[in-house]
Amino acid sequence: MTLMAQDPATRPAAGDETPVVRITGLGKAFRRADGSVAKAIDDVSLDVRPGEFLVLLGPSGCGKTTLLRTIAGLERADTGSVALRGVEVFSAERGIDLPPERRRLSMIFQSYALWPHMTAFDNIAYPLRNARPRPDRATVEKRVQAALEMVGTPELARQYPNQMSGGQQQRIALARAIVGGDDLVLFDEPLSNVDAKVREQLRLELLALQRELGFAAVYVTHDQTEAMELAHRIAVMGDGRVRQLADPATVYRRPVSRYVANFVGTANELVGTVVRHGEGTTTLRTGLGEVTGVRAGLAVGDEAVAVFRPERTRLGADATSGNGNTWPAEVAAVLFLGAQTETVVKAGAHSFRLLGEHDVAEGEQTTVTVREADVLILPADG
Known part of the structure; x- marks a missing residue:
């Protein structure tokens, strides 16, 4: 993504x-x-x-x-x-x-809500013709034509919705939304x-x-x-x-x-318990050992989760030495996605996703590292 x-x-x-x-x-x-x-x-x-x-x-x-x-x-x-x-x-x-x-x-709906019995021109003109005060005919024509030009579809003026593609219908719906100013x-x-x-x-x-x-x-x-x-x-x-x-x-x-971390983008996670705080950092005890990251406001003993993004996770020789959380891992899958490659690794009972080019093969033993600054410690119940 x-x-x-x-x-x-x-x-x-x-x-x-x-x-x-x-x-x-x-x-x-x-x-x-x-x-x-x-x-x-x-x-x-x-x-x-x-x-x-x-x-x-x-x-x-x-x-x-x-x-x-x-x-x-x-x-x-x-x-x-x-x-x-x-x-x-x-x-x-x-x-x-x-x-x-x-x-x-103005509102644009998922279904576009175009009148099927009206041309593109008449669909766009509809809000103007029902406005109070109502613009004169020349003004309506000028504004509708300007809206059609703005969305790049002047040639569709006399077409009906069933004669248009989904993308064209979307443009007409947008023109109708903006025509009233x-x-x-x-x-x-x-x-x-x-x-x-x-x-x-x-x-x-x-x-x-x-x-x-x-x-x-x-x-x-x-x-x-x-x-x-x-x-x-x-x-x-x-x-x-x-x-x-x-x-x-x-x-x-x-x-x-x-919740936000997992809905917006892909997140790697390690669940654990807060064991101590440092200067601007919090450390959890997890199934992979201790994990340190950035978070304020959690107390020692709280259940928490360490969250880190795939593009911030490093593998093998690319792993950052020092100031990081490092675990032994095995490459589970290498997935070519066109613009990028995703690598899935297993560290203990946990799976992590990484983005970027890594010269590894499935089954290879390696290490996975994420810097403390790239780990967020969040409440586990979120």
Whole structure:
């Protein structure tokens, strides 16, 4: 998996600007058929800054789509509030709940939601023709044509959705979202129905459009690569809560919990018990002996887990001498993945994954090492 974090220079600066979206204490529960209650959103609070691309990342059932739909007004929360551009559009306490059409936002669905009986032109023009006040015909035509040009599909103006590929439909859905000039666009896994190569291209196009037009985006996905490439910040969700909210590099390199570490990228793990603290380090006793890494806030005797990334793990002659955790290992598999090679090694009862070119063969005896600075010690229950 290729992980790409955006250049900080491209990110919107934090300042005193009013957030485009402000979510405060939002909660929503569903009652299951057996009478039990499931919290789809559990006391979520976050802001989306003007021009920011915020990605809601998590597995199915984590609450990310429900959260997106409450921003849009398609779901009604049980508690909390939603403000758009400083104006409350939902408040459980005050009984405010503006309908979607009054929230001044656009939304792109997983299914694209294009009208099958309308041409691409008419699909894109739909929000303009239903706006109040309604633009004149010449203005509608000019703005629709500009939107088609912007997404690179002017030739599709008179085509119907069933005459387009999935990628083309996605472009038309995006054109419809941006034609109204809204400063907030919501995306519900919009690229999941197109093949990998088209998805890569559409991500780049979407990123360029968002930078050019400057709208704020809230984007739902379960795809880690997609989140890393698109986001200024990622909100990693689990069980209806935001488990971590940070820029992509921080989420990947410094996850705050075992859950985040394992969901975002691949993580090697060693479970153990905290035995002592050093200067900025914590040492665990594990099945492979002692492991030292970086962590504050755990007490001696706590159950914990040492987490380290495959690309930070070294093998054999490449292993760093000193200031590291080193164990004897056997090569279990060498997997050629095209752009990179993954090596799987067995150290005792544990398996570790490594990325990079290693001149080893299956069954070979070697050593595996990871520097203390590259090991995070996290609570075991995360």
